[in-house]
Amino acid sequence: EPEVTQTPSHQVTQMGQEVILRCVPISNHLYFYWYRQILGQKVEFLVSFYNNEISEKSEIFDDQFSVERPDGSNFTLKIRSTKLEDSAMYFCAILGGRTAKNIQYFGAGTRLSVL
Amino acid sequence: EDQVTQSPEALRLQEGESSSLNCSYTVSGLRGLFWYRQDPGKGPEFLFTLYSAGEEKEKERLKATLTKKESFLHITAPKPEDSATYLCAVQAVGLWAGGTSYGKLTFGQGTILTVHP
Numbered sequence: 467e468p469e470v471t472q473t474p475s476h477q478v479t480q481m482g483q484e485v486i487l488r489c490v491p492i493s494n495h496l497y498f499y500w501y502r503q504i505l506g507q508k509v510e511f512l513v514s515f516y517n518n519e520i521s522e523k524s525e526i527f528d529d530q531f532s533v534e535r536p537d538g539s540n541f542t543l544k545i546r547s548t549k550l551e552d553s554a555m556y557f558c559a560i561l562g563g564r565t566a567k568n569i570q571y572f573g574a575g576t577r578l579s580v581l
Numbered sequence: 582e583d584q585v586t587q588s589p590e591a592l593r594l595q596e597g598e599s600s601s602l603n604c605s606y607t608v609s610g611l612r613g614l615f616w617y618r619q620d621p622g623k624g625p626e627f628l629f630t631l632y633s634a635g636e637e638k639e640k641e642r643l644k645a646t647l648t649k650k651e652s653f654l655h656i657t658a659p660k661p662e663d664s665a666t667y668l669c670a671v672q673a674v675g676l677w678a679g680g681t682s683y684g685k686l687t688f689g690q691g692t693i694l695t696v697h698p
Contacts (some may be wrong), residue, residue, distance in 0.1 A: 497683055511685040522685055557624050561683055568613055572624035
C-alpha cells in the first residue's frame with residue numbers, strides 16, 4: 467500500500483489568510499485527489515489532478531482553491547482567502563500502483579481551523 | 582447525480598455478535614464500489630473494492646457483497662478493535678484526463694460501529 471504524508475497535521479489560520487496544504491507520496495504518482503470532510507459530515511470530492519493538469523473538479527472547488535505540483539513530487543492545495551466554512555479535514559489521495567490501479571489511498575489528513 | 586446512503590448511522594454490538602452494514606447507491610454507471618474504514622482523526626483506510634453484481638470479497642472478519650442497488654459489509658464475530666466508522670463510496674464510469682476512468686469517489690455518510698467487550 468503506497469504511503470501518503472500530509473503536512474501540516476493541523477493548521478490554524480485567521481479568516482482571509484492564505485493556506486497551503488501539502489501532500490507527499492513516497493514514490494512518483496500521476497494521479498492525485500483532494501477531498502475534504504467537515505466535522506460530522508461526508509467525505510466530499512474537491513479535485514483530481516493528472517499529469518500536471520486538473521482532470522475533474524467539484525462545485526466546491528471555486529476560484530479560491532488551486533492545486534499544483536511545484537517540484538514534481540509534492541502536491542499542494544492552496545486556499546487563497548480562507549473562510550470560516552473552510553474549516554474541515556482535508557485529505558490527499560493517490561492511486562495505487564500496478565496491482566491496485568483503481569484504488570485511492572488516503573493520507574492522514576490536515577485539520578484546518580479557520581478562526 | 583451519484584448518491585450513496587448508508588444504514589444504520591450507528592451500530593453497537595457485543596463482541597462476537599455478527600451483523601451487517603448496508604450501502605445503497607444510485608450511479609449513472611458503476612465503475613466500482615469501495616469500502617473504507619476510518620478511525621477518529623485519521624484518513625480513510627482501504628478495505629475492499631467490488632466491480633460487478635454478485636462479487637464478494639473477504640478479509641479476516643469482514644465480507645463485502647454487491648448487488649445492482651446495494652452493498653453489504655458483513656462482520657462476523659467482531660472484536661473491539663473493529664470499532665470504527667465504515668465508509669462506502671462509488672465511482673462512476675467515465676473518461677477523464679489520459680483516457681482513464683480513475684474518477685472521483687462519492688461517499689456515504691458512514692456507519693459508526695462500536696464493539697463492546
